[in-house]
Amino acid sequence: MSSESQILANRFNAQKSTGPRTTEGKTVASQNSVKHGLLAEQDVITSESEADFDQYRQQLLGELSPVSPMESMLAERIVTLSWRLKRAGRFQNQAIDVLNFNQTNDPLKKLTQSLFFKNLNQSQPIPSDDHLALGRLVVKDFSNARVLDHLLMYERRIEHSLYKTILELQRLNIARKLKDEGL
Secondary structure, three states: OOOHHHHHHHHHHHHHOOOOOOHHHHHHHHOOOOOOOOOOOOOOOOOOOHHHHHHHHHHHHHHHOOOOHHHHHHHHHHHHHHHHHHHHHHHHHHHHHHHHHHHHOOHHHHHHHHHHOOOOOOOOOOOOHHHHHHHHHHHHHOOOOOHHHHHHHHHHHHHHHHHHHHHHHHHHHHHHHHHHHOO
């Protein structure tokens, strides 16, 4: 529990903080919460193709074939969640690549590996920066601390929401079909 003097000091210090004043500063500050994109509000992030998303969306909506407004809303939610789940998988793969790349580029690791594996002369190709861009972002965002644990946690949350939404859409479909059949 904070003491009365701490609370007063915090209030006094908060008066000094006015935030960014220039347009450039405000633009930079507006991106402070943008990190890895797993919780992004927009469906397509900058590293993804809008055309790929649109094609994926049309295929999935065609398969789900929603009839009512509620079914349409759930189908759109399924599209968004499944797209994010695919994104999470890409992030995990690239984060693993970055972590492996960082480990094999560590001079001490290289020396240790060369001492133990003298006969193995297999060199891994260095992935291009484009290939590792998302992985580097994710590893940096999570400060290397249990990055894969964090990614798996996000993946499980997205997956849980996706399956819950699919079940709700299926429930609505069954209810509609029973109503149409007069049962």
